[in-house]
Amino acid sequence: MIAALLAAALLAAPAAGGVVTPEGLRARYGGIRRLEAEVVQVKEGKHWARPFESRVKLRYTPGRVEWETVAPVQALAVIEGDALYLVGPDGKRRDLGPMAGDPRLEAILRFVRALLSVDLPGIERDFALTYGPGELTATPRPGSQLELFTAVRLRFGADLSIAAVDLETRDEKTHLRFERVEQDPAPAARP
Amino acid sequence: MKRTLLALASMAALALALRGIRLEEDPVHSLAHPDPIRAQVFDRYQAQGLFRDLIFVEAQDLPAADAQALAAGLGEAGYAEAPLFDRPSPETVLRLSPLLPRAEVERLMGEEALGRRAREAASVAMLPGGDAVLEELERDPLGLGPALLVRMAGAPQGGGPAVRAYRSPRPMIYDRVGRLYDLLVRLGPRVHFIGGDFFALENYRAAHHDILVCTVMSLVLNLLLFHLFTGRRVLLGLLLLGSAASYLCGLVAIRAFFGEVFAVVLAYTSTFVGFNTESLVYLSGIDPRRKREAILGVGSALGTTLIGFLLLLAGRTVMIREMAVASLAGLLGFLGFLALYPRLLASVSFRTFRWPGVALSGRWLAALSLAACGVVALAGVPGVATHVDAFRFQTPVLDEQVAHFSSRLDALSLEDVVAIPARGSAEEALAALAAQGLVDPARHPLARLPPRAEQEATLRALSGYGQAVARLAALLEEEGIRIAPAPQLPPGIAPLDGWRYLELLGSLGPLRWTDEVGGQRWLMAGLEPGRAGRDLGAAVAVSPRHHYDALLTTLSRELGLLFLAGLVAMAAFLAVVQRRAVRVLYVFAPLFLAAAAFAVWARLTGSSIHIVHLMGFSLVIAIGTDYTAVTVSGGHGPVERSKVLVAGLSALATFGSLLLARHPVLRELGATVAAGCAISMAFALLVPLRQGAGEGR
Numbered sequence: 001m002i003a004a005l006l007a008a009a010l011l012a013a014p015a016a017g018g019v020v021t022p023e024g025l026r027a028r029y030g031g032i033r034r035l036e037a038e039v040v041q042v043k044e045g046k047h048w049a050r051p052f053e054s055r056v057k058l059r060y061t062p063g064r065v066e067w068e069t070v071a072p073v074q075a076l077a078v079i080e081g082d083a084l085y086l087v088g089p090d091g092k093r094r095d096l097g098p099m100a101g102d103p104r105l106e107a108i109l110r111f112v113r114a115l116l117s118v119d120l121p122g123i124e125r126d127f128a129l130t131y132g133p134g135e136l137t138a139t140p141r142p143g144s145q146l147e148l149f150t151a152v153r154l155r156f157g158a159d160l161s162i163a164a165v166d167l168e169t170r171d172e173k174t175h176l177r178f179e180r181v182e183q184d185p186a187p188a189a190r191p
Numbered sequence: 192m193k194r195t196l197l198a199l200a201s202m203a204a205l206a207l208a209l210r211g212i213r214l215e216e217d218p219v220h221s222l223a224h225p226d227p228i229r230a231q232v233f234d235r236y237q238a239q240g241l242f243r244d245l246i247f248v249e250a251q252d253l254p255a256a257d258a259q260a261l262a263a264g265l266g267e268a269g270y271a272e273a274p275l276f277d278r279p280s281p282e283t284v285l286r287l288s289p290l291l292p293r294a295e296v297e298r299l300m301g302e303e304a305l306g307r308r309a310r311e312a313a314s315v316a317m318l319p320g321g322d323a324v325l326e327e328l329e330r331d332p333l334g335l336g337p338a339l340l341v342r343m344a345g346a347p348q349g350g351g352p353a354v355r356a357y358r359s360p361r362p363m364i365y366d367r368v369g370r371l372y373d374l375l376v377r378l379g380p381r382v383h384f385i386g387g388d389f390f391a392l393e394n395y396r397a398a399h400h401d402i403l404v405c406t407v408m409s410l411v412l413n414l415l416l417f418h419l420f421t422g423r424r425v426l427l428g429l430l431l432l433g434s435a436a437s438y439l440c441g442l443v444a445i446r447a448f449f450g451e452v453f454a455v456v457l458a459y460t461s462t463f464v465g466f467n468t469e470s471l472v473y474l475s476g477i478d479p480r481r482k483r484e485a486i487l488g489v490g491s492a493l494g495t496t497l498i499g500f501l502l503l504l505a506g507r508t509v510m511i512r513e514m515a516v517a518s519l520a521g522l523l524g525f526l527g528f529l530a531l532y533p534r535l536l537a538s539v540s541f542r543t544f545r546w547p548g549v550a551l552s553g554r555w556l557a558a559l560s561l562a563a564c565g566v567v568a569l570a571g572v573p574g575v576a577t578h579v580d581a582f583r584f585q586t587p588v589l590d591e592q593v594a595h596f597s598s599r600l601d602a603l604s605l606e607d608v609v610a611i612p613a614r615g616s617a618e619e620a621l622a623a624l625a626a627q628g629l630v631d632p633a634r635h636p637l638a639r640l641p642p643r644a645e646q647e648a649t650l651r652a653l654s655g656y657g658q659a660v661a662r663l664a665a666l667l668e669e670e671g672i673r674i675a676p677a678p679q680l681p682p683g684i685a686p687l688d689g690w691r692y693l694e695l696l697g698s699l700g701p702l703r704w705t706d707e708v709g710g711q712r713w714l715m716a717g718l719e720p721g722r723a724g725r726d727l728g729a730a731v732a733v734s735p736r737h738h739y740d741a742l743l744t745t746l747s748r749e750l751g752l753l754f755l756a757g758l759v760a761m762a763a764f765l766a767v768v769q770r771r772a773v774r775v776l777y778v779f780a781p782l783f784l785a786a787a788a789f790a791v792w793a794r795l796t797g798s799s800i801h802i803v804h805l806m807g808f809s810l811v812i813a814i815g816t817d818y819t820a821v822t823v824s825g826g827h828g829p830v831e832r833s834k835v836l837v838a839g840l841s842a843l844a845t846f847g848s849l850l851l852a853r854h855p856v857l858r859e860l861g862a863t864v865a866a867g868c869a870i871s872m873a874f875a876l877l878v879p880l881r882q883g884a885g886e887g888r
Contacts, residue, residue, distance in 0.1 A: 043316075047325040047673050048673065073670070112318060121263075125262075148323055171326075
């Protein structure tokens with residue numbers, strides 16, 4: 001299973017993706033009003049009994065991110081501003097209590113929001129960025145609230161469409177593979 | 192030429208010796224309580240305190256663009272958000288668990304709560320970075336910590352402005368923090384902010400302005416004066432170069448004795464050129480035929496100046512001692528520099544002027560001095576009190592922020608916290624304070640300590656802890672998630688007494704509620720509004736404003752006593768040097784007049800004497816008495832009077848320049864010394880001692 005997942009991840013990676021530059025990413029993702037994607041997520045690590053694959057629908061608008069797990073279980077997490085809450089099967093909002101105000105959690109949420117919309121200034125707030133062929137590597141700045149991440153790597157297609165994100169913490173590896181990405185304004189419509 | 196090269200080489204060596212000197216912006220950091228126990232109680236409270244390496248920002252209804260600008264500004268200045276409360280260790284949470292009501296513990300361990308907790312944890316764990324939530328779950332599987340937080344701090348209130356804490360960057364880059372500060376000011380009144388960094392920044396900006404403005408003004412005015420009275424450009428070079436030498440000597444002495452220099456002391460060193468002008472004037476143009484009188488005058492002047500500086504050296508404020516050390520070293524450095532040019536000094540001549548005066552006999556002098564003392568007695572000796580606001584630079588912007596957060600802290604009964612030495616239980620110590628009407632026990636954390644019986648009931652409910660944890664782990668396992676929390680409560684969890692409870696509470700948040708210092712147990716409590724300033728005996732004010740007000744007032748009284756001791760030392764010195772009582776009285780007479788003027792001014796304006804006045808008084812007796820000492824030693828000859836005119840105008844120019852300073856310490860110092868020196872100069876020039884009066888005893 002692990003070998004199959006790794007193979008899938010490798011196959012999903014862009015073959016010698018395009019040149020990734022800050023200017024290129026800003027041109028493609030700056031001023032984005034909406035981004036929707038289907039994502040396959042694989043998590044493995046200390047807390048997962050086995051590599052855990054889930055299918056996710058991601059909906060991003062500035063100020064709000066919906067992370068809806070559709071399989072193998074149904075769950076909807078919403079990041080709004082600096083707050084995270086869950087929406088139950090009954091459609092009711094469930095706050096996370098005092099944990100919601102924890103600056104560490106808020107930093108993670110800010111990062112997730114910036115990461116999913118390739119918001120470079122937002123990512124650079126806590127990370128130093130290195131650009132390479134087809135990918136962008138983010139390393140936490142010393143003293144950042146996000147030092148729990150040991151490595152973050154974004155991979156892009158030849159047209160700079162986001163293809164995959166790898167996140168590593170001390171105890172967990174997360175691989176996100178992006179499928180059917182839609183964004184508004186669409187890349188072609190951009191000046 | 193060789194001598195000048197030698198001087199320049201020595202100055203270069205001194206400049207090299209200055210490498211590594213540190214600059215301290217906030218003069219409040221120069222204050223430490225002389226009583227080591229009290230100092231330790233305060234320092235330990237502050238070490239954990241709200242303002243230690245943190246700033247606080249409170250924003251309400253901020254438009255999105257402003258909120259983004261604020262976040263960016265904080266990031267660019269190097270501030271990282273920090274939790275207001277430290278994350279407690281799992282063990283601390285469990286030790287505090289008896290504080291929870293039994294029903295709450297039973298609810299948290301119930302099947303419904305466990306199922307919901309497992310579902311929520313699994314949902315959040317699926318987010319990128321979600322394993323942080325699982326780590327948290329492992330540390331506190333049942334959520335006792337958040338429940339305790341609600342119990343201790345109350346349920347989160349919606350709608351009100353939230354205060355966020357940010358960890359300060361170290362080292363602080365003032366330009367970056369300055370940009371953030373300006374942004375915060377622009378965003379007001381929707382944004383309020385406070386933190387030691389902003390005080391340091393304002394003092395940094397003020398000190399840099401003062402160093403530049405006061406140094407340039409003082410130097411230009413003194414050079415003009417000197418040129419006007421001597422007409423020789425070479426002497427201007429001597430004054431300029433000598434002042435640079437004295438400045439370097441002063442700073443090297445600070446480097447040697449203290450390691451760091453306060454910015455306000457750097458600004459104060461702009462006055463060196465005034466002291467140097469005085470020394471140069473007295474030591475130059477000495478008529479060989481009247482050498483004895485000249486040496487008497489110079490000896491008296493330099494002796495009283497040295498005594499004045501030594502007086503400040505005995506002060507217990509580091510900043511004042513730095514000023515004294517710098518002044519002494521600067522004076523000695525300048526005298527050493529002048530020693531290289533004896534012929535040049537001897538060749539100087541001063542323009543002389545004639546003006547009418549009112550000669551006083553010894554009896555009239557005594558009567559005038561007595562009358563001045565009578566005025567002081569009638570007006571009353573002003574009280575001694577110093578507030579920290581007079582000791583450091585603070586703009587109305589920061590005053591407004593302090594008032595805003597003080598009212599917030601006051602609402603929490605934290606604005607004026609004192610540490611009380613306690614015997615017996617914490618509850619007894621608090622009850623004693625409440626009986627005096629000093630604290631409201633309902634607003635003290637002890638009010639939230641449940642009775643022992645209730646704690647025991649909660650602990651009985653917690654006997655099912657291990658079972659509940661195992662159930663939660665099983666529920667998560669069904670979701671494919673593994674956690675490995677401690678399976679059982681650690682041994683030794685017991686009902687808390689008051690002291691243990693306050694200790695644990697202090698280990699969680701930014702406030703310390705009890706401490707052990709000097710073999711003594713201390714209880715911290717917030718005083719009720721309106722109780723500030725009341726003498727609480729052995730209590731120690733640990734809130735910075737109240738602590739520093741009390742400390743500065745104590746230090747002011749000590750400096751006042753030192754000042755009086757200095758006057759006695761100066762009188763004894765002059766008695767030996769001048770050998771005539773009437774001459775000594777003449778030297779001191781302007782001080783009596785200045786004291787009378789100050790007492791009347793204080794009475795009319797309702798002012799009290801504060802620590803900067805006392806520093807100023809010490810400088811007035813160091814400089815102002817020189818004028819009468821020189822004129823009376825020289826028999827009020829035209830050259831001596833001319834020298835006093837130059838020296839006096841130089842002092843007025845130097846200390847008058849300080850009136851342009853932003854820093855209140857420098858402004859007050861300038862006003863006090865300029866006023867004192869003006870009176871002394873006018874007296875020395877217009878009221879000579881009648882011929883022959885100084886010859887008898």
